[in-house]
Amino acid sequence: MTNYDREPEIRVRIHTAGAPLLSPRGMYEITSRGRMVVYRPLEQGAMMALENQAIGVGFHWSRQIGTLLEGSFEVDRDNKTLYNLLPLERYLMCVNGSEMNPSAPMEFLKAHAVIARSWALAGMGRRHDDCDVCSDDCCQRYQGVPATADNNAARAVADTRGLVIVDAHGEIADTRYSKSCGGHTELFSTCWEDTDYEYLPAQRDPWCSCADMPEDYKEEFARQVFKDYDRSTAMLDSWTAAIDAGEIRERVAKIYHKDIGDVSSLRALRRGPSGRISLLRVTGDRGSIDVGKELAVRRLLGKPCLFSSAFEISRKGNIFHFAGRGWGHGVGLCQTGAARMALNGKSFTDILDFYYPNTKLLKIYE
Numbered sequence: 001m002t003n004y005d006r007e008p009e010i011r012v013r014i015h016t017a018g019a020p021l022l023s024p025r026g027m028y029e030i031t032s033r034g035r036m037v038v039y040r041p042l043e044q045g046a047m048m049a050l051e052n053q054a055i056g057v058g059f060h061w062s063r064q065i066g067t068l069l070e071g072s073f074e075v076d077r078d079n080k081t082l083y084n085l086l087p088l089e090r091y092l093m094c095v096n097g098s099e100m101n102p103s104a105p106m107e108f109l110k111a112h113a114v115i116a117r118s119w120a121l122a123g124m125g126r127r128h129d130d131c132d133v134c135s136d137d138c139c140q141r142y143q144g145v146p147a148t149a150d151n152n153a154a155r156a157v158a159d160t161r162g163l164v165i166v167d168a169h170g171e172i173a174d175t176r177y178s179k180s181c182g183g184h185t186e187l188f189s190t191c192w193e194d195t196d197y198e199y200l201p202a203q204r205d206p207w208c209s210c211a212d213m214p215e216d217y218k219e220e221f222a223r224q225v226f227k228d229y230d231r232s233t234a235m236l237d238s239w240t241a242a243i244d245a246g247e248i249r250e251r252v253a254k255i256y257h258k259d260i261g262d263v264s265s266l267r268a269l270r271r272g273p274s275g276r277i278s279l280l281r282v283t284g285d286r287g288s289i290d291v292g293k294e295l296a297v298r299r300l301l302g303k304p305c306l307f308s309s310a311f312e313i314s315r316k317g318n319i320f321h322f323a324g325r326g327w328g329h330g331v332g333l334c335q336t337g338a339a340r341m342a343l344n345g346k347s348f349t350d351i352l353d354f355y356y357p358n359t360k361l362l363k364i365y366e
Contacts, residue, residue: 004162004364004365005365006365007087007088007089007162007365008087008088008121008124008365009085009086009087009088010085010086010087010088010091010120010124010132010133011083011084011085011131011132011133012083012084012085012086012091012131012132012133012134012135012142013081013082013083013131013133013134013135014050014053014069014082014083014084014134014135014142015053015054015055015057015134015135015136016050016052016053016054016080016082017052017053017054017064018052018080019080020050020052020075020080020081020082021050021051021052022039022048022049022050022051022073022075022082023048023049023051024039024046024048024049025046025047025048025049025068026041026042026043026045026046026047027041027042027043027046028040028041028042028046028048029042033074035076035077035078036074036075036076036077037074037075037077038072038073038074039072039073039074039075040072041070041071041072047068047069047070047145048068048069048070048073049066049067049068049069050066050067050068050069050082050144051066052064052066053065053066053067053135053143053144054136055135055136055137055141055143056136056137056229057136057137057138058299058304058305059137059304059305060233060302060303060304060305060307061229061230061233062304063229065143067143067144067145068144068145069084069086069144069145070086070090070094070145071084071085071086071087071090072084072085072086073085083131084135088117088120088121089157089158089161091120091142092113092116092117092120092157093145093146093153093154093157094142094143094144094145094146095116095140095141095142096109096112096113096116096153096154096156096157097143097145097146097151097153097154098140098141098142098143098144098146098227099112099116099140099141099227099335100112100153100225100226100227100335100339101223101224101225101226101227102146102151102152102153102154103151103152103223103224103225104152104224104225104339104342105224105225105339105342105343106152106155106156106342107341107342107346107347107348107350107351108225108338108339108341108342108343108348108351109152109153109155109156110156110159110160110348111333111338111342111348111351111352112156112177112333112335112338113156113157113159113160113163114160114163114164114165114175114348114352114361115165115175115177115332115333115352115356116140116175117160117162117163117164118164118165118172118173118174118175119140119174119175119176119177120132120133120140121164121172121364122171122172122173122174122175123174160348161366162363162364162365162366163361163362163363163364164361164362164363164364165199165352165356165359165360165361165362166359166360166361166362167197167198167199167358167359168198168199168358168359170362172364173197173199173356173359174188174197174200175332175333175356176188176200176329176331176332176333177331177332177333177334177335177355178326178327178328178329178330178331178332178333178334178335179230179233179234179327179328179334179335179336180208180234180236180326180327180328180334180335180336180337181205181208181274181326181328181330181334181336181337182208182237182274182275182308182310182324182325182326182327182330183204183205183206183208183209183237183274183325183326184202184203184204184205184273184274184275184330185200185201185202185203185205185274185330185331185332185334185355186202186272186273186274186276186294186329186330186331187200187201187202187272187273187331188200188331189272189278190271190272190273190274190276190278190293190294190329190331191272191276191278191293191294191295191329191330191331192293198357198358199356199357199358199359200331200332200356201357202272202273202274205334205337206337207334207336207337207338207340207341207344208326208334208336208337208340209237210235210237210336210340211237218235221235221339221340221343222234222235225335225336225339233307233327234327234335234336235336236307236327237325238323238324238325239307239323239324239325240321240322240323240324241301241302241303241306241307241311241321241322241324242319242320242321242322243301243302243303243319243320243322244318244319244320245262245263245264245318245319245320246262246263246318248263248266248282248300248301248320249261249262249263249284251300252282252284252289252300255299255300256289256291258287258289259286259287260282260283260284260285260286260287260288260289261284261285261286261287262284262285262286263282263283263284263320264283264284264285265281265282265283265315266280266281266282266283266301266313266315266320267280267281267283267313268280268281268313269281269290270292272294274310274326274330275310275311275325276294276308276309276310276326276329276330277292277294277297277309277310277311278292278293278294278297278309279291279292279293280292280297280300280309282300294308294309294329295309295329297309301320301322306322306324307324307326307327307328308324308325308326308327308328308329308330309324310324310325310326310330311323311324311325312324332355332356333351333352333355333356334355337355338351338355341354349361
């Protein structure tokens, strides 16, 4: 495991809708380094306003927002890409306030700060050639400084400063998480590489379902825990979707450059323990194609992406129907379940012990 004598800095590639539209709030030094334009703050409290950050790219909540960002910045003049460099703990404060509402239960936000820190450090420097992480859901949501600095998101990060989850070998754990596991967490191998980790088990999650909540409490829970564009989806215990067979044929041709003809069947060849499909056979009158893993199945069949791949398939005429559970890949911590655990008096260590068994907490810098 890497030892840190001080807090590291992280480099974030910010998704934007077109060339980044930046407006300094405070004094910055602006220099040029090769194809990069570099902005370095010259005073405490200087921030950069970004008018066109893209969030939810490729998902149903995709949109463009304005954000305020801290730290230093680089803009690649050739490909119009924006990079943000800042101390890890400030980044985590923004992640905590972007993934969930800062009004969420404190013990949940503490747990989330620890797993966001662990995930970032476990993969730092190996996810991309040009950055440590990106700003959207394929990494962790990073949508700038929360509305107020004095909020639960910031305090949760401060209270857990330097804490990470390590596995039985002392390595920082790959602490994946999703919005809603649908009642059962999933294996790493269902969604990504063909490997599994002892600390990411597939297990029943009795905390995930919101079906037993009174309607008025359910609305309050959603407002307290989730971002506004997450509320309707995150609170679903089940969902349905449908797609025309002709559209599946078009999508296969566009994504995989293969014309399989008129689609006659969809068959799950492999499912994980939660029921998520990791390999789907799409058969037409000109051939077939096997699609996987989990996210590839969701992107092929959804507009633009199904909530999860934990669904059953039926067909009526030329329309395929899906009846599903959960939102996201389901591996590791379930944000819905973890929030309910906190509201039921569980501590952040209780939450981490449930979702990441066979691990321990370790402080790796002051």
